[in-house]
Amino acid sequence: MVADRIETRDVDPPLRDDQSEAARASLSGVPHEPGAPKPDPIVVADNIVRKFGGLTAVDVEHLEIQRNVITALIGPNGAGKTTFFNLLTGFDKPDEGRWSFEGHNLNGMSAYRVARLGMVRTFQLTKVLSRLSVMENMRLGATGQSGENLWQAMFAPFWRSQEKANSSRAVALLERFSLEPKKDDFAGSLSGGQRKLLEMARALMVEPALVMLDEPMAGVNPALKQSLLGHVKSLREDGMTVLFVEHDMDMVRDISDWVIVMAQGRIIAEGPPEAVMSDPKVIDAYLGAHHDAELDLDESQSGDRNG
Amino acid sequence: MEWGGILEGALQQGLGPAAIVYCLAAIGLNVHFGYTGLLNFGQAGFMAVAGYALASIVATWGLSFWLGLVVGLALSVVLALLLGVPTLRLRADYLAIVTIAAAEIIRQTVGSVSLLEYFGGQDGLQQFVDTFAGLNPFTTPMGLGPVSWRPYDFFLLCVGWTVVALCCLIVYLLMRSPWGRVLKGIREDEDAVRSLGKNVYAYKMQSLIIGGLFGALAGFMTALQHAAINPSFFATDTTFFAYTVLLLGGAARVLGPVVGAITFWFLINVLDLFFDQATVGPNPLISASIMTHQQASLMRLIFLGLALMLLMIFRPQGIFGDRRELAIDGR
Numbered sequence: 001m002v003a004d005r006i007e008t009r010d011v012d013p014p015l016r017d018d019q020s021e022a023a024r025a026s027l028s029g030v031p032h033e034p035g036a037p038k039p040d041p042i043v044v045a046d047n048i049v050r051k052f053g054g055l056t057a058v059d060v061e062h063l064e065i066q067r068n069v070i071t072a073l074i075g076p077n078g079a080g081k082t083t084f085f086n087l088l089t090g091f092d093k094p095d096e097g098r099w100s101f102e103g104h105n106l107n108g109m110s111a112y113r114v115a116r117l118g119m120v121r122t123f124q125l126t127k128v129l130s131r132l133s134v135m136e137n138m139r140l141g142a143t144g145q146s147g148e149n150l151w152q153a154m155f156a157p158f159w160r161s162q163e164k165a166n167s168s169r170a171v172a173l174l175e176r177f178s179l180e181p182k183k184d185d186f187a188g189s190l191s192g193g194q195r196k197l198l199e200m201a202r203a204l205m206v207e208p209a210l211v212m213l214d215e216p217m218a219g220v221n222p223a224l225k226q227s228l229l230g231h232v233k234s235l236r237e238d239g240m241t242v243l244f245v246e247h248d249m250d251m252v253r254d255i256s257d258w259v260i261v262m263a264q265g266r267i268i269a270e271g272p273p274e275a276v277m278s279d280p281k282v283i284d285a286y287l288g289a290h291h292d293a294e295l296d297l298d299e300s301q302s303g304d305r306n307g
Numbered sequence: 308m309e310w311g312g313i314l315e316g317a318l319q320q321g322l323g324p325a326a327i328v329y330c331l332a333a334i335g336l337n338v339h340f341g342y343t344g345l346l347n348f349g350q351a352g353f354m355a356v357a358g359y360a361l362a363s364i365v366a367t368w369g370l371s372f373w374l375g376l377v378v379g380l381a382l383s384v385v386l387a388l389l390l391g392v393p394t395l396r397l398r399a400d401y402l403a404i405v406t407i408a409a410a411e412i413i414r415q416t417v418g419s420v421s422l423l424e425y426f427g428g429q430d431g432l433q434q435f436v437d438t439f440a441g442l443n444p445f446t447t448p449m450g451l452g453p454v455s456w457r458p459y460d461f462f463l464l465c466v467g468w469t470v471v472a473l474c475c476l477i478v479y480l481l482m483r484s485p486w487g488r489v490l491k492g493i494r495e496d497e498d499a500v501r502s503l504g505k506n507v508y509a510y511k512m513q514s515l516i517i518g519g520l521f522g523a524l525a526g527f528m529t530a531l532q533h534a535a536i537n538p539s540f541f542a543t544d545t546t547f548f549a550y551t552v553l554l555l556g557g558a559a560r561v562l563g564p565v566v567g568a569i570t571f572w573f574l575i576n577v578l579d580l581f582f583d584q585a586t587v588g589p590n591p592l593i594s595a596s597i598m599t600h601q602q603a604s605l606m607r608l609i610f611l612g613l614a615l616m617l618l619m620i621f622r623p624q625g626i627f628g629d630r631r632e633l634a635i636d637g638r
Contacts, residue, residue: 115504127499129492141503147485154480
């Protein structure tokens with residue numbers, strides 16, 4: 001399988017590397033406590049509450065997400081991680097609270113406008129557009145297309161050159177994600193892991209500043225996992241901020257610069273991976289006494305993954 | 308049994324004005340259902356609004372035929388907005404329920420006694436095609452090969468198929484564009500499209516309006532075809548015939564509705580004429596103890612149902628569809 005090849009990519013814009021180095025370094029002074037203020041936050045959320053009937057699914061007092069680093073959002077099933085994701089991206093409305101992205105207030109903003117600001121998400125259950133080709137999936141991601149305006153759509157000269165530019169950008173991204181040979185296939189014919197890759201590549205077509213990945217490793221075979229990890233890291237090197245929800249502890253340990261732990265709708269701990277995983281509150285809430293042991297396959301794949 | 312006559316009669320119908328009506332209605336449904344995934348079960352409502360607008364502007368208010376066309380198109384846009392504003396933010400099934408109900412409300416309203424003086428109740432309206440008939444350059448029956456039509460029908464047929472060709476061109480131009488790509492994306496998964504920064508609600512509304520405008524053209528065609536209008540032309544089965552046409556030709560294919568409409572109406576008429584001939588006369592092919600002449604007229608609907616089932620089982624993609632597409636699981 002083509003996309004399963006683990007590919008190494010030259011990342012050589014040193015300036016950006018420096019930036020993300022610096023961003024990571026600046027986290028060292030941040031206290032390891034829930035709601036800790038960050039030196040350069042890209043997302044700031046206050047008092048976000050979402051109730052489903054009598055159940056309070058999310059109750060986040062204060063949260064800041066540092067720019068240009070990889071932040072993991074973990075927690076046991078039902079902790080409210082995916083709900084929190086939906087709230088931040090406008091796919092669900094909180095009962096109260098306010099939050100902002102790069103200084104833009106996002107209260108009550110619809111999902112598509114949030115995405116246009118540069119805060120793009122993927123989904124826990126991959127949403128590729130099955131009966132569109134891989135290439136069409138990619139082109140759909142480009143923003144500001146004049147051909148998406150009804151009045152200009154009928155006349156190709158209005159959008160042909162833009163379409164060409166988008167197509168070459170799409171091909172470049174597909175090559176990076178090793179999906180280029182599949183570009184004319186229906187997206188529905190891809191394997192689960194390839195769909196994850198396509199979804200990530202398509203999100204990059206939007207040219208986001210913050211990429212939010214909801215369980216990028218769920219249902220991905222181990223060979224592809226390594227290359228996916230590399231891709232997530234490369235987003236950081238390219239100057240993007242990454243926030244992801246994940247159950248795979250190896251991945252969290254391996255690539256995240258900062259970890260936020262949710263349980264029962266609240267943030268119970270924050271800090272670098274090692275610190276968080278030895279925090280007794282986290283062990284109690286989530287990891288159990290044997291959290292140091294590698295999760296075996298049955299355990300990591302069983303159960304409801306809904307966060 | 309006179310097979311030549313049956314085939315000629317069926318061909319005359321298959322290329323005739325009735326086929327054009329179903330073709331235009333199905334082109335609209337193709338935009339709604341085939342490309343955007345909107346379940347509009349009230350296409351007959353769009354047809355009724357436009358047809359009645361044309362007929363009543365001319366016959367009731369004595370105004371210009373051309374104004375009637377403009378008002379008909381404008382009202383179908385209004386109807387699309389009325390249907391879309393409350394439902395397009397909700398799940399797809401809500402639109403289905405609302406459209407099927409709205410189509411019935413419209414049909415009952417125009418047929419009601421209290422509006423008799425405007426819309427003519429169950430008898431409907433006549434005397435509104437003079438302007439259109441006045442443009443007819445044909446004076447003798449015209450034909451193609453073995454079949455021929457009355458001058459008015461032939462004129463209507465020329466105009467109708469020209470309109471169909473233009474509609475197909477518009478659909479082709481729209482659906483190959485980035486705009487069409489957004490619609491197809493919405494059909495597959497609207498949340499994914501939303502996450503890429505597209506205003507899904509606005510696109511669905513545009514699709515509903517455009518498909519409704521094609522429905523309006525079908526409504527005009529209905530009124531012109533009969534040179535009269537009454538509520539029974541816009542019953543629910545009109546919508547379902549149009550869906551049959553769409554699925555027969557192949558959804559999300561530009562020419563699907565055209566081929567579907569001709570095939571559908573041709574086959575319906577073959578059946579109709581066959582059973583008509585087989586049960587008539589002193590010594591019928593099918594004896595009266597099996598089936599009377601009156602019962603025979605219902606046979607076409609039985610066969611239509613059977614044909615639809617067979618179509619769904621053996622060729623669910625329609626005539627033009629791509630089987631590979633259907634083999635792909637939805638999500």
